[in-house]
Amino acid sequence: xxxxxxxxxxxxxxxxxxxxxxxxxxxxxxxxxxxxxxxxxxxxxxxxxxxxxxxxxxxxxxxxxxxxxxxxxxxxxxxxxxxxxxxxxxxxxxxxxxxxxxxxxxxxxxxxxxxxxxxxxxxxxxxxxxxxxxxxxxxxxxxxxxxxxxxxxxxxxxxxxxxxxxxxxxxxxxxxxxxxxxxxxxxxxxxxxxxxxxxxxxxxxxxxxxxxxxxxxxxxxxxx
Amino acid sequence: xxxxxxxxxxxxxxxxxxxxxxxxxxxxxxxxxxxxxxxxxxxxxxxxxxxxxxxxxxxxxxxxxxxxxxxxxxxxxxxxxxxxxxxxxxxxxxxxxxxxxxxxxxxxxxxxxxxxxxxxxxxxxxxxxxxxxxxxxxxxxxxxxxxxxxxxxxxxxxxxxxxxxxxxxxxxxxxxxxxxxxxxxxxxxxxxxxxxxxxxxxxxxxxxxxxxxxxxxxxxxxxxxxxxxxxxxxxxxxxxxxxxxxxxxxxxxxxxxxxxxxxxxxxxxxxxxxxxxxxxxxxxxxxxxxxxxxxxxxxxxxxxxxxxxxxxxxxxxxxxxxxxxxxxxxxxxxxxxxxxxxxxxxxxxxxxxxxxxxxxxxxxxxxxxxxxxxxxxxxxxxxxxxxxxxxxxxxxxxxxxxxxxxxxxxxxxxxxxxxxxxxxxxxxxxxxxxxxxxxxxxxxxxxxxxxxxxxxxxxxxxxxxxxxxxxxxxxxxxxxxxxxxxxxxxxxxxxxxxxxxxxxxxxxxxxxxxxxxxxxxxxxxxxxxxxxxxxxxxxxxxxxxxxxxxxxxxxxxxxxxxxxxxxxxxxxxxxxxxxxxxxxxxxxxxxxxxxxxxxxxxxxxxxxxxxxxxxxxxxx
Numbered sequence: 001x002x003x004x005x006x007x008x009x010x011x012x013x014x015x016x017x018x019x020x021x022x023x024x025x026x027x028x029x030x031x032x033x034x035x036x037x038x039x040x041x042x043x044x045x046x047x048x049x050x051x052x053x054x055x056x057x058x059x060x061x062x063x064x065x066x067x068x069x070x071x072x073x074x075x076x077x078x079x080x081x082x083x084x085x086x087x088x089x090x091x092x093x094x095x096x097x098x099x100x101x102x103x104x105x106x107x108x109x110x111x112x113x114x115x116x117x118x119x120x121x122x123x124x125x126x127x128x129x130x131x132x133x134x135x136x137x138x139x140x141x142x143x144x145x146x147x148x149x150x151x152x153x154x155x156x157x158x159x160x161x162x163x164x165x166x167x168x169x170x171x172x173x174x175x176x177x178x179x180x181x182x183x184x185x186x187x188x189x190x191x192x193x194x195x196x197x198x199x200x201x202x203x204x205x206x207x208x209x210x211x212x213x214x215x216x217x218x219x220x221x222x223x224x
Numbered sequence: 225x226x227x228x229x230x231x232x233x234x235x236x237x238x239x240x241x242x243x244x245x246x247x248x249x250x251x252x253x254x255x256x257x258x259x260x261x262x263x264x265x266x267x268x269x270x271x272x273x274x275x276x277x278x279x280x281x282x283x284x285x286x287x288x289x290x291x292x293x294x295x296x297x298x299x300x301x302x303x304x305x306x307x308x309x310x311x312x313x314x315x316x317x318x319x320x321x322x323x324x325x326x327x328x329x330x331x332x333x334x335x336x337x338x339x340x341x342x343x344x345x346x347x348x349x350x351x352x353x354x355x356x357x358x359x360x361x362x363x364x365x366x367x368x369x370x371x372x373x374x375x376x377x378x379x380x381x382x383x384x385x386x387x388x389x390x391x392x393x394x395x396x397x398x399x400x401x402x403x404x405x406x407x408x409x410x411x412x413x414x415x416x417x418x419x420x421x422x423x424x425x426x427x428x429x430x431x432x433x434x435x436x437x438x439x440x441x442x443x444x445x446x447x448x449x450x451x452x453x454x455x456x457x458x459x460x461x462x463x464x465x466x467x468x469x470x471x472x473x474x475x476x477x478x479x480x481x482x483x484x485x486x487x488x489x490x491x492x493x494x495x496x497x498x499x500x501x502x503x504x505x506x507x508x509x510x511x512x513x514x515x516x517x518x519x520x521x522x523x524x525x526x527x528x529x530x531x532x533x534x535x536x537x538x539x540x541x542x543x544x545x546x547x548x549x550x551x552x553x554x555x556x557x558x559x560x561x562x563x564x565x566x567x568x569x570x571x572x573x574x575x576x577x578x579x580x581x582x583x584x585x586x587x588x589x590x591x592x593x594x595x596x597x598x599x600x601x602x603x604x605x606x607x608x609x610x611x612x613x614x615x616x617x618x619x620x621x622x623x624x625x626x627x628x629x630x631x632x633x634x635x636x637x638x639x640x641x642x643x644x645x646x647x648x649x650x651x652x653x654x655x656x657x658x659x660x661x662x663x664x665x666x667x668x669x670x671x672x673x674x675x676x677x678x679x680x681x682x683x684x685x686x687x688x689x690x691x692x693x694x695x696x697x698x699x700x701x702x703x704x705x706x707x708x709x710x711x712x713x714x715x716x717x718x719x720x721x722x723x724x725x726x727x728x729x730x731x732x733x734x735x736x737x738x739x740x741x742x743x744x745x746x747x748x749x750x751x752x753x754x755x756x757x758x759x760x761x762x763x764x765x766x767x768x769x770x771x772x773x774x775x776x777x778x779x780x781x782x783x784x785x786x787x788x789x790x791x792x793x794x795x796x797x798x799x800x801x802x803x804x805x806x807x808x809x810x811x812x813x814x815x816x817x818x819x820x821x822x823x824x825x826x827x828x829x830x831x832x833x834x835x836x837x838x839x840x841x842x843x844x
Contacts, residue, residue: 055436079343080322082293092318094266094387099300203322205346205436207386209319212435215388 043158044215050151051208058204061140062197068132069190079191083199084189085115085173090206099209102218103166106159109210112203113152114172123196126181130193144200151207163217177197250278251334255308255327257341263387264380265319265434268312268345269305272327272338286310291322319346349437352378354392354413355432359448360414369454371396373418375430378440389435395442398424423452568704630644 066076088111091097100108124141127134159166180192216224247289251722253275262268273283286299310325323345327338354375363369372392392409396417409415426449429442480487537599 048576059436077340082292086292090320092320093314094382094385095314098385100673140353177739202344206320209346212389214384216384220386224386 002216005106013166031050033094040158040161041215041219043154043161044211044219047154047158047211048208048215050147050154051204051211053207054103054147054151055201055204057140057144058197058201059211061137061144062194062201063192065134065137068134068137069130069193071187071190076191076194079194081191081195081200083195083202083205084175084177085199085203086169087111088115091210094213097213102214103159103163105210105214106155106162107166107168109158109207109214110152110177110209111173113148113155114170115175116148116200116203117145117152117172119175119177119196120148120200121176122178123193126178127193130189131186138146144204155211232843242355248279248725249333250276250280252278252282252329252331252335252336255284255329255338257325257338257381259328260325260667261348262317262339262344262345263352263378264352265346265349265437266314266380266382268343268348270312270325270341271300271305271309274308274337277329278331280333282329284308285328285330286325286329288317288323291324317345320344349388349434349435351381351388351390351432351434351437351440353440353443354378354432355443357428357443357446359426359428359446361450361454363454368418371420371426371448371450372414373417373428373430374414375443377432390432391435392430392432393439394430395428396428398426400424404429408624420450422454425449429642458595464735481790495670634656663816673728696815709818710736 016117070076071117073159088108088127090108090112091100119140124145126137127141156168159168177192177196181189181196185191216222255272255274257272260268263482270286272284272286274282286302287296287651288299289296297316300313301311302309304311322344325343329336329338329565357373357375357380360372361369361372362372373396375392377383377390381390383390391411392413392415393406394409394415395404395406397404398421407417409416428448429444430447431442432441433439477556507709640756746829
């Protein structure tokens with residue numbers, strides 16, 4: 001009788017230990033890496049500073065391009081075409097933003113940021129062939145590219161803290177706009193550039209808006 | 225027939241139109257969409273300005289479509305935002321997509337369409353002004369009073385969820401001011417104003433702006449009356465501090481002004497200048513040499529025949545680059561341009577070209593070979609003005625064996641014409657300020673003196689009381705040499721020619737002793753008995769010995785310590801009797817004023833030529 005009781009107790013202990021171990025294992029307080037030290041709020045603050053800066057640069061870039069290369073009033077009005085990130089379903093309003101799960105929201109931001117890595121590098125290269133010495137434009141584009149990478153790293157860290165089991169499957173929107181940038185027709189080329197800068201401006205605004213929203217939602221529990 | 229009908233119809237129509245036109249009716253003018261904005265990034269409104277209505281009631285319709293879509297929609301709400309507006313509610317607002325909007329004006333006569341307007345709601349955010357602006361005067365106990373302005377975000381803006389980020393700006397001025405003071409308040413909803421004037425009425429406005437949007441309008445004006453009796457503590461304190469510091473400054477200035485000299489002397493005691501008893505610098509300056517000399521007890525210059533007894537031996541000094549030359553006639557010493565030759569006693573020039581400060585080695589093998597010739601090297605100074613009777617009392621010249629020869633420092637690496645009888649391996653640069661320099665000593669204030677003699681020399685310089693020349697009323701003046709710069713002991717050298725040529729090893733050096741000092745304080749040196757000394761009691765220009773003696777130093781008693789050539793000294797060692805046993809190699813002599821009347825050219829050496837002139841009369 002005693003032995004049986006002891007045996008069951010032992011079994012009980014073993015099972016509970018296993019369960020506890022599993023729980024502990026599945027919920028690491030802090031994944032390895034130095035990012036653990038920086039709290040979520042600080043990470044968001046840093047990310048927001050970067051995203052704000054990136055969008056300011058993008059706005060300037062787009063406006064300067066339009067001013068420099070426009071060939072008449074409303075010249076670029078007809079140049080509107082779809083952005084390559086349009087396939088991504090991003091919230092277009094506050095209500096929609098509230099409806100997205102926080103985890104998914106962060107993934108969405110990463111997706112957006114990653115979608116611009118390749119187009120930016122091509123833009124910088126091809127812009128050298130633009131007619132009117134676009135040095136400042138290229139410089140701004142390069143700065144955006146650099147800061148974009150940093151922001152991507154930062155948001156990845158945030159995602160790890162938000163949900164350690166987050167799965168980032170590396171998705172991003174494919175960009176197919178290179179041929180337009182290399183077009184022989186100057187007007188088509190200008191239209192293509194205008195569109196790229198317009199889309200860049202928009203997407204950086206989205207990222208900035210989302211991060212500021214997420215900061216209050218995640219780091220301040222919905223009330224800044 | 226047909227034509228007639230058509231013509232009639234057209235005519236009628238035109239007539240009708242004419243009538244209508246005459247009545248003032250026309251199609252509407254083109255409306256203009258002048259503003260679209262969103263107050264909170266969730267809805268937006270567009271306002272248009274109607275054109276001329278053509279005299280008829282005109283209908284306005286707004287239509288839009290989104291980029292990438294073909295469907296045309298009509299404005300969902302014409303009323304919420306007032307007349308000639310279209311309000312898009314949340315349901316109809318999508319951020320980050322472009323709306324292409326157009327307004328149509330329709331009346332009986334026709335339709336007019338406005339231009340297309342492209343709108344992306346995310347970029348047209350313009351919030352309402354902040355609300356509930358409150359003004360307060362706060363007076364904390366431990367600080368300055370301040371004006372505290374508080375407000376809340378506009379009603380519709382949702383800053384709590386983070387969807388909209390607002391930054392604020394405050395402007396204020398008092399009633400009479402012309403310009404506003406604008407302060408940026410960041411994202412906080414309050415602001416403290418620290419600088420204001422009591423007794424005025426202040427007006428305040430606040431406005432806000434989203435992070436990437438447009439500034440709102442200024443809020444309503446709020447005013448506050450600041451009480452006149454407000455205690456702005458800081459100012460009182462600062463006034464008190466200012467007065468106190470001003471008083472302190474005044475006190476200090478007064479102290480410095482009146483007591484400044486005394487304070488300075490306390491802090492920085494002045495360096496005493498050289499003084500010589502009985503020496504009046506003013507006499508020097510006036511150029512009255514007679515008085516000057518009499519002050520020293522000199523009887524006049526040049527010395528008269530009374531001073532026959534005065535033997536002043538001139539030093540003929542050959543300087544060489546390497547002072548070490550001096551002692552060696554042997555090949556030991558590198559001949560630095562100085563050739564040591566067998567002294568030729570007969571060759572007694574001792575002056576002339578050999579006196580130049582330049583290297584004489586080549587030229588003058590002879591002169592300095594003459595042991596009897598004393599030549600005083602040239603000295604660069606204004607000694608010619610000085611007829612002071614340089615009196616150096618001196619003990620019997622003692623030429624000790626140990627020669628620690630101090631070299632008077634000359635101004636440069638001027639090669640001295642006088643080699644040093646120098647055993648020690650110091651490096652006297654130019655030893656031959658020597659007599660001239662010493663002579664300068666009583667000249668007092670001239671800095672050259674000070675610069676020349678070594679401290680130790682200074683100490684060694686003494687006036688021996690023992691040397692009282694009979695008949696001389698005036699005591700030998702003590703020569704106080706002051707403020708000799710401290711130099712290395714090797715700096716100065718001082719040579720006295722001796723009877724023997726020091727350069728000849730075989731020759732022994734002689735001791736020179738002071739024969740007497742005449743009333744003028746002139747020295748007569750007599751060599752002590754030596755083997756091969758050709759002695760002349762009176763150093764004559766033609767017989768000036770060319771033996772050298774270096775002045776080692778000046779002892780405390782103002783005795784010049786002369787040092788002969790060490791080789792020679794060896795023999796003489798036993799004979800040397802120093803008054804100051806403490807001093808080795810001391811010998812002392814004083815030069816007559818005449819000696820010291822040196823032409824100071826550009827060299828450090830006395831020009832024997834100048835001296836010989838003066839002494840020709842004195843010495844036969």
